[in-house]
Amino acid sequence: MTRRSLALPVFLGLAACVQQTGPSEPYTFVGRWDCGVSVFTFTNTTYNNGDTTYPIQSVSRDGRNYTLRFANGYVIALAAVTDTGLTWVSGASGDQFNCRRL
Numbered sequence: 001m002t003r004r005s006l007a008l009p010v011f012l013g014l015a016a017c018v019q020q021t022g023p024s025e026p027y028t029f030v031g032r033w034d035c036g037v038s039v040f041t042f043t044n045t046t047y048n049n050g051d052t053t054y055p056i057q058s059v060s061r062d063g064r065n066y067t068l069r070f071a072n073g074y075v076i077a078l079a080a081v082t083d084t085g086l087t088w089v090s091g092a093s094g095d096q097f098n099c100r101r102l
Contacts, residue, residue, distance in 0.1 A: 023059040029066055029078045033099035035088055040099065047076070 023044055033040045038050030047054050047068060058069045066078040075091030088097045 023056050025059070027059065027061075027066065028064075028083075029081050029086060032102040033086065033088075034102055035097040035099035037097060039102065040088065 025044065027042070027044060029042050030044055031042060033042070040050065041048040045056055047056055047070070054070050054074075056068050056070060060067045060069075064079075064081050066081060068076050068078065070076075077089040077091065079087040079089060084101050086099050086101075088099055089095070
């Protein structure tokens with residue numbers, strides 16, 4: 001085997017070991033939102049409800065709607081996300097807030 005042919009399998013093996021630390025797509029919901037009860041802040045990887053920051057474990061998208069999943073099975077939905085507004089919905093309590101971008 002040549003030196004070059006040995007390098008490729010090693011590189012591919014290392015690439016398979018790399019894991020992402022969470023969502024990283026530039027999501028349209030990223031930013032600060034006045035939701036009436038508090039200012040909610042989203043990054044590509046975290047959600048802050050005004051008191052606590054939670055790491056986002058996964059994001060799924062359906063058009064302008066997003067489902068965010070967190071530890072312990074907690075889920076929130078961000079519906080009808082636009083440049084200026086979104087609807088925040090709790091999967092646990094059913095609470096719903098109309099939010100405007102700050």
